[in-house]
Amino acid sequence: MFVPNYEVKKQIIDLHMGEKVHYCYQCGRCTDICPVSELEPERYDPRTLVMQGLLGLSHMILQPDKQFNLWGCQTCDLCDEICPNDIVLTDIFTILKNQSMRMGLAPEAYISQAKMVMETGQAIPLQDAIARRRDKMGLPLIPKPNVKEIQKILKATGFDKKIGYEEPKEEKK
Amino acid sequence: MTDAEEFLLYEGCMIGQRLPYLEKSARLVFEKLELKPKDAAFGCCPDPIGIQCSDYTSWLSLGARNLTLAEAEGKDIVSLCNGCTQTLTVVNHELKHSESKRNKINRILKEVGREFKGSINVSHFLTYLLEEVGVEAIKAKITKPLTGLKVACHTGCHYMRPVEIMQSEEDHENPQNLRKVVAATGATIIDYEEEHLCCGYAIMNAEEDVSLRRLQKKLDSAINAGAEIFCVICPSCFSQMDFNQRSLKKKFEKDYDIPIFYLTELLALAMGYTYDEIELKMHSQKPKLIKERFEGGAA
Numbered sequence A: 001m002f003v004p005n006y007e008v009k010k011q012i013i014d015l016h017m018g019e020k021v022h023y024c025y026q027c028g029r030c031t032d033i034c035p036v037s038e039l040e041p042e043r044y045d046p047r048t049l050v051m052q053g054l055l056g057l058s059h060m061i062l063q064p065d066k067q068f069n070l071w072g073c074q075t076c077d078l079c080d081e082i083c084p085n086d087i088v089l090t091d092i093f094t095i096l097k098n099q100s101m102r103m104g105l106a107p108e109a110y111i112s113q114a115k116m117v118m119e120t121g122q123a124i125p126l127q128d129a130i131a132r133r134r135d136k137m138g139l140p141l142i143p144k145p146n147v148k149e150i151q152k153i154l155k156a157t158g159f160d161k162k163i164g165y166e167e168p169k170e171e172k173k
Numbered sequence B: 001m002t003d004a005e006e007f008l009l010y011e012g013c014m015i016g017q018r019l020p021y022l023e024k025s026a027r028l029v030f031e032k033l034e035l036k037p038k039d040a041a042f043g044c045c046p047d048p049i050g051i052q053c054s055d056y057t058s059w060l061s062l063g064a065r066n067l068t069l070a071e072a073e074g075k076d077i078v079s080l081c082n083g084c085t086q087t088l089t090v091v092n093h094e095l096k097h098s099e100s101k102r103n104k105i106n107r108i109l110k111e112v113g114r115e116f117k118g119s120i121n122v123s124h125f126l127t128y129l130l131e132e133v134g135v136e137a138i139k140a141k142i143t144k145p146l147t148g149l150k151v152a153c154h155t156g157c158h159y160m161r162p163v164e165i166m167q168s169e170e171d172h173e174n175p176q177n178l179r180k181v182v183a184a185t186g187a188t189i190i191d192y193e194e195e196h197l198c199c200g201y202a203i204m205n206a207e208e209d210v211s212l213r214r215l216q217k218k219l220d221s222a223i224n225a226g227a228e229i230f231c232v233i234c235p236s237c238f239s240q241m242d243f244n245q246r247s248l249k250k251k252f253e254k255d256y257d258i259p260i261f262y263l264t265e266l267l268a269l270a271m272g273y274t275y276d277e278i279e280l281k282m283h284s285q286k287p288k289l290i291k292e293r294f295e296g297g298a299a
Helices: A006-014 A029-033 A035-039 A046-054 A078-082 A089-102 A108-120 A128-136 A147-156 A159-163 B012-017 B020-032 B050-054 B056-073 B082-097 B099-110 B125-133 B135-139 B177-184 B208-224 B235-252 B263-270 B288-294
Strands: B007-010 B077-079 B122-124 B150-154 B229-232 B260-262
Touching: A006 A046, A006 A089, A029 A035, A029 A046, A029 A078, A035 B208, A046 A089, A078 A089, A089 A108, A089 A159, A089 B050, A089 B056, A108 A147, A108 A159, A108 B050, A128 B020, A147 A159, A147 B056, A147 B099, A159 B050, B007 B056, B007 B082, B012 B020, B012 B082, B012 B235, B020 B260, B020 B263, B050 B056, B056 B077, B056 B082, B056 B099, B077 B082, B077 B125, B082 B099, B082 B122, B082 B235, B122 B125, B125 B135, B125 B177, B125 B263, B135 B177, B150 B177, B150 B208, B177 B263, B208 B235, B229 B235, B229 B263, B235 B260, B260 B263
Parallel strands: B007 B077, B077 B122, B150 B229, B229 B260
Antiparallel strands: none
């Protein structure tokens, strides 16, 4: 016995606010064109994912031992372009992935990248060795981003809590 | 050309902080073309896959913050990275076209004293080259044409899609922009079946095995069609295609040694710079054929 996740369903329907809602008629062109489904047809299938998403059956998607059924999507956007019914599949998958992240079900590499951005304001912070190499190559210094400001924004959006980020304990001054 | 700084350069963290030799070639090309980019203290774009998939609202907010930095200077952004270009273009588009999203994000930005206005544009350097510089102006600077070099072009997913937002002029099923600029270097562009195919970089974070099989199909297709090198316009594609040939070798016990070039590296060579000057030795797959064929010596 299960009930649909109405919150997820609402978020997906809200994507089409102001436009007519496009229902998927399961033609399968998304799966046909997907470069990941081609390699892993049993494990990643956008057609099934879009049906389950539109019906709010998120419990079928968000399963700890089956992350690849959702995160197999690499957001290449091919399915969005081919859908004859103008469904933006990757927008639906983004909502589902956001939900998956909040439940702590995202692949580890995604979680660590998110934490890096929270901590340094960048996905790839500047290492000393690269700074020296840049200097040797005659490249200019990279202006430093305002990390405090970025963190303030990310706290306002609740990013830290959503990704399960714990602030490093600082010594009291 | 004026002396004023024409655009803000968004090289992105991958190029600036992991692959600086790509930036070196880009800056040499800017000089040759008399372009004057300015640097700015941008933060993470942020990653259109990783951060958008982590939290959409945070992705919009940080993207919008970067856009406000450029708005404050009244300059457009030109990026060297497909991912940064896609994030900043899509965020710009979404906030310009949706009042509810713009209001929501501006409430967040207000906490740091910023406001998204929607007053600047974002483009990839490839688009800038075609639209603002022009193929003829590029050709005028070519002093060492790469005649006979067989190039497979790989444009990459996030330059072209979503089509409606990214590239009204580019055909994502048959991309031409990169071909036009590579052709200006005098190189020969080869056709290969998997030209539109993703490099597989973006699936690496979910599963390496699938990513490598994706890459293998791409490389095999171009090599079988006679390609000697690849030309890419995205540091993520570059990284996947250059560094992971070693992983392919381990996994499939098959040798891969096809050099990968970032577009401005090819342009810099054709504009007269040498293998050593643009530090091609930094590549994982050393493009020795450049020395042998165009610089009259062994690498």
